[in-house]
Amino acid sequence: xxxxxxxxxxxxxxxxxxxxxxxFAGALWAVMGPxxxxxxxxxxxxxxxxxxxPEIASQAGYFYFLLAGILPxxxxxxxxxxxxxxxxxxxxxxxxxxxxxxILPVTxxxxxxxxxxxxxxxxxxxxxxxxxxxxxxxxxxPVALLAQIVLTLGLGLSLAVFAVHFRDLLHAMxxxxxxxxxxxxxxxxxxxxxxxxxxxxxxxxxxxxxMTYHSxxxxxxxxxxxxxxxxxWVLLLGCGxxxxxxxxxxxxxxxx
Amino acid sequence: xxDVASAISLNGVGKVYRIYSNPFDRxxxxxxxxxxxxxxxALRAATLDIAKGETFGLVGENGAGKSTFLKLVAGTLKPSxxxxxVHGRVAALLELGAGFHPEExxxxxxxLMAAMNGIPASQTDDYIREVxxxxxxxxxxxxxxxxxxxxxxxxxxxxxxxxxxxxxVLVIDEALSVGDMHFQKKSLDRxxxxxxxxxxxxxxxxxxxxxxxxxSRAIWMHHGEVRESGDTEGVVTAYESYERAKDxxxxxxTSGALTGEPASKxxxxxxxxxxxxxxxxxxxxxxxxxxxxxxxxxxxxxxxDIFDPDCRFHIGFAITRNDRENVFGSATHFDFPEQAFxxxxxxxxxxxxxxxxxxSGDYMLSVYLLDDTGxxxxxxxxxxxxxxxxxxxxxFGFMYMPHQWERQG
Numbered sequence: 001x002x003x004x005x006x007x008x009x010x011x012x013x014x015x016x017x018x019x020x021x022x023x024f025a026g027a028l029w030a031v032m033g034p035x036x037x038x039x040x041x042x043x044x045x046x047x048x049x050x051x052x053x054p055e056i057a058s059q060a061g062y063f064y065f066l067l068a069g070i071l072p073x074x075x076x077x078x079x080x081x082x083x084x085x086x087x088x089x090x091x092x093x094x095x096x097x098x099x100x101x102x103i104l105p106v107t108x109x110x111x112x113x114x115x116x117x118x119x120x121x122x123x124x125x126x127x128x129x130x131x132x133x134x135x136x137x138x139x140x141x142p143v144a145l146l147a148q149i150v151l152t153l154g155l156g157l158s159l160a161v162f163a164v165h166f167r168d169l170l171h172a173m174x175x176x177x178x179x180x181x182x183x184x185x186x187x188x189x190x191x192x193x194x195x196x197x198x199x200x201x202x203x204x205x206x207x208x209x210x211m212t213y214h215s216x217x218x219x220x221x222x223x224x225x226x227x228x229x230x231x232x233w234v235l236l237l238g239c240g241x242x243x244x245x246x247x248x249x250x251x252x253x254x255x256x
Numbered sequence: 257x258x259d260v261a262s263a264i265s266l267n268g269v270g271k272v273y274r275i276y277s278n279p280f281d282r283x284x285x286x287x288x289x290x291x292x293x294x295x296x297x298a299l300r301a302a303t304l305d306i307a308k309g310e311t312f313g314l315v316g317e318n319g320a321g322k323s324t325f326l327k328l329v330a331g332t333l334k335p336s337x338x339x340x341x342v343h344g345r346v347a348a349l350l351e352l353g354a355g356f357h358p359e360e361x362x363x364x365x366x367x368l369m370a371a372m373n374g375i376p377a378s379q380t381d382d383y384i385r386e387v388x389x390x391x392x393x394x395x396x397x398x399x400x401x402x403x404x405x406x407x408x409x410x411x412x413x414x415x416x417x418x419x420x421x422x423x424x425v426l427v428i429d430e431a432l433s434v435g436d437m438h439f440q441k442k443s444l445d446r447x448x449x450x451x452x453x454x455x456x457x458x459x460x461x462x463x464x465x466x467x468x469x470x471x472s473r474a475i476w477m478h479h480g481e482v483r484e485s486g487d488t489e490g491v492v493t494a495y496e497s498y499e500r501a502k503d504x505x506x507x508x509x510t511s512g513a514l515t516g517e518p519a520s521k522x523x524x525x526x527x528x529x530x531x532x533x534x535x536x537x538x539x540x541x542x543x544x545x546x547x548x549x550x551x552x553x554x555x556x557x558x559x560x561d562i563f564d565p566d567c568r569f570h571i572g573f574a575i576t577r578n579d580r581e582n583v584f585g586s587a588t589h590f591d592f593p594e595q596a597f598x599x600x601x602x603x604x605x606x607x608x609x610x611x612x613x614x615x616s617g618d619y620m621l622s623v624y625l626l627d628d629t630g631x632x633x634x635x636x637x638x639x640x641x642x643x644x645x646x647x648x649x650x651x652f653g654f655m656y657m658p659h660q661w662e663r664q665g
Contacts, residue, residue: 007371014368018359096354098331098346099372165282248286250334 003100008110011103015111030115034074041066045187053189055220058132067123068217069186069210072144075116076152076206077177082108083156084163084173087252091164094252101252102245105160109152123217134219141216147234148209154241161248184210202226205233262343263425263456264306264329269338271299271324298324300480301338306458306473308343308424311451313467313474313488314460315495321480322460323429326350329458330427344424344456347373351429353414358403362393362413365402369417383420390446391416392439412439419446425456464492465652489616489646490547497618497644500579529564531635532625533602537643550615550647550656557606560597560625568596568628571605576639578618583654585622589630596628613656614645 020026045051046062053061083105087094090104120141127133163169184206190198201207208230215222274293276282281292299321306312316322327333328340330348355372356365366387370380388398391412402410419426426447450457451470461467467474468488475485476495484494537544538555548554558571572587586607589596597603620642625635647656 004371004374006377010368010371014357014360014364018357093354095327095332096348096351097372098348099355162283165276166279168279251282251286 003102007100008103008106012107012110015107016114019111031118034071034115034119037074038063038066038070041070041187051188051192053218056132056218058130060130061132064123064127064130064132065189065214065218066187067119068213069184071116071119071123072148072213073181073184073186073206073210074119075112076148076209077181078115079109079112079152080156080159081173081177082112083152084159085170087160088163088167088170101249102157105156106153109149109156113149127217136219137215137222139216140212140222144209144212144216147212147230147238150234150238150242151205151209152238154238154245156241157245158241158248161245161252164252180204180206183207185214186210199225202229205237208233261307262305262341263308263310264304264312264343264458265339265341266302266304267339269299269302269328269335269340270297271321271328271333272297272336297480299328302482303338304475304482304485306456308456309451309454310473311457311459311471313471313492314458314477315462315464315467315474315492316477316483317499320477322477323350324480325477326427326429326458326460329425342425345373345421346425346427347418347421347423348427349415349418349429350427352411352418356402356410356414359401361401362391362398362405363388366413366417369421373421375421387413387416387420390420390442408436408439415439415443419443419450423450423455425458426450427458429460430462464496468492468652469650489648490644493616493618493644493646496616497578500577500618503579529567529634530560530562530569530625532558532623532637533561534559535621535623535637535641537621537641538606544641545643547644547646548612548614550613550645550649551611553608553610554612555606555608556621557604558623560603560605562598562600562603565600566598567600567634568598569634570596570626570628570630572624572626572630573607574622574624575614576620576622577654578620578642580639583614583619587624587626587630589626589628593630612645615651615653615655616645616647617654618642618644 016027020029023029042063045066046060051062053065055061056064058064086104086108087101093099094101124133159169159173183201183204185193185201190201190211193201202225208226211226212222212230214220273296274282275296276293284290285292302325314322314325324333326348327350328335329342330346330350331342332348332350355368357368360368363384366384367380369387370383375383388395391409393409393413397405397409398413402413405413428447447457447470457470459467459470471488473486474488474491476483476491476498478498484491536557536559537548538557539545539548539552541548541552556573558573560569560571562569570587570589572585572589574585575583577583588605597605620639622638623636623640624633626632627634
């Protein structure tokens with residue numbers, strides 16, 4: 001059967017519901033995971049390493065800076081790591097039931113986006129309450145979100161197919177994601193990086209994306225090179241990845 | 257090929273699995289375009305038309321390519337070569353409940369089945385109602401997670417969901433035994449109703465009795481190839497015979513070599529007193545036909561060369577199934593012990609079997625030329641003149657036994 005939005009909707013509902021089904025706290029875990037991570041980093045970097053964000057006029061400035069970057073990152077990282085294994089995990093099922101295989105990675109990414117959107121809404125409310133919400137660059141948020149969706153779809157779809165043929169990818173993903181987390185300006189600001197190295201960060205597809213989120217949420221400037229790098233990566237990895245998936249899709253169902 | 261009248265048509269369809277010695281080779285192949293794999297053909301050059309409304313059987317050993325065939329028709333695999341067309345909506349009962357999630361309720365799983373089978377949202381409610389009604393699960397049970405179901409309840413729901421999509425083509429893989437006796441009958445009835453309503457059914461089973469009963473035509477798949485195709489009785493009989501011979505591997509080769517040529521090697525006159533020259537089977541359809549129908553009258557004709565004018569002899573024969581089980585044997589000295597044949601020259605002796613009671617199968621003859629005591633074998637030819645019997649009625653076994661049913665009391 002071909003792709004249908006109805007199927008995507010039903011499958012997404014299953015994905016979200018079944019993830020926490022049977023656990024005592026249920027969907028609360030979806031929130032508690034990120035909250036725990038954020039608090040951990042906040043305490044560590046704000047109170048021990050004493051990192052300060054001069055652009056934000058608040059005692060808890062680092063907290064909001066951290067949230068702006070880590071919310072999309074947690075979504076990207078969860079979406080990609082789930083998408084990578086999802087076709088491999090459904091190999092038996094796909095042999096028995098005609099099914100639009102793209103539903104699987106797309107659902108993995110969409111489920112992670114839901115958590116991110118809920119988190120972002122809470123974050124914006126908190127910032128408004130603290131009186132530090134700037135709406136100057138808020139228009140960038142949909143741009144960043146769209147870029148993130150295209151980028152993760154392209155990566156997630158092609159990683160999912162690659163993993164079927166090349167299982168090592170399943171083991172490599174946690175390491176790669178960890179590397180890109182520290183190589184992106186999430187815990188630190190670009191101004192803390194020695195000037196000579198800043199250009200290198202544009203080689204990391206996620207760095208310009210995170211910087212765009214910073215601009216959207218915190219009102220910090222959005223330099224042109226960042227915009228160009230973001231566009232470049234979205235076209236190359238996002239659109240290219242979707243194209244690659246379409247090319248490689250016929251190789252599925254042969255590995256059995 | 258008439259596309260309108262055929263529900264499933266295959267034209268040179270093959271499926272090859274690529275085997276890579278190293279996972280990198282697959283990636284390299286995509287970018288270089290150079291072949292870096294070994295091949296395993298699960299299905300080769302299948303050309304076949306299954307007409308609309310036909311119930312078509314699929315038999316063969318495990319690993320013969322039946323599952324690949326079904327998956328291709330169901331659309332979970334794509335052919336590597338050739339053209340495959342399936343007209344209309346396909347419902348495949350390859351594995352009941354594939355895609356059911358144990359944590360979700362019966363209703364939620366049925367909703368997913370609706371989405372997977374492309375049932376529009378506007379008809380989903382009707383579909384769910386129909387599935388639940390057929391499955392006979394109570395309103396209370398249908399809201400419970402599927403993991404709490406007994407395996408019978410699970411299968412009932414899965415079967416109902418798979419068959420309620422009103423398919424044009426139904427693909428069934430050994431799925432007829434679902435649930436308890438009551439539900440088994442109900443599911444078989446539903447399949448029978450598909451046939452009556454002119455739907456196409458592709459039926460794969462190891463239960464040859466069911467294949468014979470349900471299917472008008474069939475194919476026998478062997479090592480990825482269509483070994484035989486045509487009317488069910490002939491195809492299933494050929495497969496059955498193969499299975500029998502396979503169980504006795506030592507015989508399979510010898511019986512294959514003996515194709516019914518004149519029995520013994522040419523012998524110089526004088527070294528033995530007599531020899532069997534030829535054996536013929538005469539039927540209303542002619543001499544030595546490829547197949548004989550049950551209840552045809554046949555005549556077995558023995559031609560015997562007698563070199564020694566003093567030789568007195570008897571003739572014996574046996575009808576043997578292809579696994580060398582003797583079905584029936586007789587000899588002239590059983591019936592006329594005092595009247596041995598004699599005289600030099602060519603003798604033609606025939607035995608008539610009216611209304612041949614053999615049922616479908618592959619059979620052979622063994623012929624014995626005996627001395628006047630019936631104890632000494634002068635010449636013999638075993639496992640010759642193979643022939644196939646095809647029945648037109650539904651009885652099963654070796655041979656037809658006259659029987660009458662009576663109602664007592």
